[in-house]
Amino acid sequence: MLKDFGRQSLAGLRILLVFTVILGVAYPAAVWGVGRTVHHQTDGQPITTDGRVVGSAIIGQNFTGEEWFHSRPSPNDYDTLASAPSNLGPSNTDLLALIEERRAEVARTESVDPSDVPPDAVTASGSGLDPHISVAYARIQVERVAKANGLGVAAVRQMVANNTDGRSLGFLGEPGVNVLRLNVDVKDAATQTAG
Structure with missing residues (x-):
């Protein structure tokens, strides 16, 4: 049972890291990059x-x-x-x-x-x-x-x-x-x- 808890915790940690990279780094970087290409639309x-x-x-x-x-x-x-x-x-x-x-x-x-x-x-x-x-x-x-x-x-x-x-x-x-x-x-x- 403790072994299953450890596996589930490790899986949860991996999911957290993957989503942190995707939603916390990759997505904001992509939005920023698109914003820089259509600069006249994003700078007011x-x-x-x-x-x-x-x-x-x-x-x-x-x-x-x-x-x-x-x-x-x-x-x-x-x-x-x-x-x-x-x-x-x-x-x-x-x-x-x-x-x-x-x-x-x-x-x-x-x-x-x-x-x-x-x-x-x-x-x-x-x-x-x-x-x-x-x-x-x-x-x-x-x-x-x-x-x-x-x-x-x-x-x-x-x-x-x-x-x-x-x-x-x-x-x-x-x-x-x-x-x-x-x-x-x-x-x-x-x-x-x-x-």
């Missing part, structure tokens, strides 16, 4: 300008001022440590009042009718950190951004088109415009025009 997709990182292509940030394309609203002020929705339901009076306040503000800022303000201009995403806006929201901002930066409207429209990502897998969701990439292009074009 940083966007650089003038040699310094200005943000991530996959995390939204707030832009204020006439010269920038504005992002979607965020219930957490783009705090990555507090990524969450507001949890206010569609019939919540506070949310409805906030949406109407945002709609009026966007309509005034972009000189459009309130009925022309797209939904993503007045509602936050589920994470509050969505880096994209709809093509419709980008389009209503083109004239303001072009004027504030001394750029042609056609050139800014082309920048919007250049920074529009298609549907996921070709058929899921709607096309979206990456706000940070677009604003980096606008800044570069404005700098070249001024210089």
